[in-house]
Amino acid sequence: MKQCPSCRTNYTDDSLKYCLQDGTELVENRALGSGTEAIDDAETVVSPRQVEPIRIDVPDSQWRSWEESKQVKVRPTETVPIQPVQIEPAPTKSNTTSTVLLTVLGMLALLAIAGIGGWLYLNNRKTEVAVNVNTSAPNSRSINANAVVTNQELNANLAAPPQTPKATLTPAPKPTLNSEQSQAVTDDVENLVDEWKASSENLELDAHLSQYAPTVDYYKGGKIGLAKVRADKQRAYEQFDSITFNITNMKVTPDASGEKASAIFDKEWTFEGENKFSSGKVQQQLTLNKIDGKWKITGEKDLKIYYIE
Numbered sequence: 001m002k003q004c005p006s007c008r009t010n011y012t013d014d015s016l017k018y019c020l021q022d023g024t025e026l027v028e029n030r031a032l033g034s035g036t037e038a039i040d041d042a043e044t045v046v047s048p049r050q051v052e053p054i055r056i057d058v059p060d061s062q063w064r065s066w067e068e069s070k071q072v073k074v075r076p077t078e079t080v081p082i083q084p085v086q087i088e089p090a091p092t093k094s095n096t097t098s099t100v101l102l103t104v105l106g107m108l109a110l111l112a113i114a115g116i117g118g119w120l121y122l123n124n125r126k127t128e129v130a131v132n133v134n135t136s137a138p139n140s141r142s143i144n145a146n147a148v149v150t151n152q153e154l155n156a157n158l159a160a161p162p163q164t165p166k167a168t169l170t171p172a173p174k175p176t177l178n179s180e181q182s183q184a185v186t187d188d189v190e191n192l193v194d195e196w197k198a199s200s201e202n203l204e205l206d207a208h209l210s211q212y213a214p215t216v217d218y219y220k221g222g223k224i225g226l227a228k229v230r231a232d233k234q235r236a237y238e239q240f241d242s243i244t245f246n247i248t249n250m251k252v253t254p255d256a257s258g259e260k261a262s263a264i265f266d267k268e269w270t271f272e273g274e275n276k277f278s279s280g281k282v283q284q285q286l287t288l289n290k291i292d293g294k295w296k297i298t299g300e301k302d303l304k305i306y307y308i309e
Helices: 060-070 095-126 151-157 179-201 205-209 226-239
Strands: 128-131 148-152 211-219 224-226 242-255 260-272 278-291 294-308
Touching: 095 205, 179 205, 179 242, 179 260, 179 278, 205 226, 211 226, 224 226, 224 242, 260 294
Parallel strands: 211 294
Antiparallel strands: 128 148, 211 224, 242 260, 260 278, 278 294
């Protein structure tokens, strides 16, 4: 069975090619099926809607002829096969993603090439410098205001002022002592240590403290005032009636200025009292500074303990 796609009229005669109502080419209507039996004209057309009949004025002679034949001769038509339509499948998501990725990479490559080309162009371009001066060039050619010159002309006409070399600061030489000066410091320090020893053995507290500076770096107590040094020395003098020192292996080291020195020596002592006794041997260090032209003890500590009884 065939159907008109325009007016939806169905025809059971498969030999028909065009719609008898509006002349539109008929198509196969597989939903309703097709008939093969010979039927009359009334059964050939199956119309889903009311179609107004077409009035045709036919002469009497032709009308009688049609009445006699009772037939409508239809010119045979050729059946045109319907070509199947191939529908291409839609592109998959992976193809779309690949296409977008390739497009982005291509754009990045073009931008990189353009950047390199621009950099090369700027480097190879001849630099022009606008000079706004009113002075004359060395070759008596005047330079107009806002003139444009190249780097070579600028370097030739405008010489850079000479640079003044920076002064190099020479460090001041450190003071040094000659052998005579070093020996004089050693003698002064040894004499002070002898006086320090003698005043302690004689239990003369004031004379002994006169060898110290107002502030002393005293053993493990850190820097303390002379009053605390006096208190410590006084306790020893009150407990013992006899104090003896034996000083050996003294080494005096003055600094480069000749105003400071250190004395390292071995000190062996014996303290005796009514009910007390103490003896021992240590390696001791005295640090001395020259204050107001006189050597004073600014530090006292033990470096090593040999024995204590």
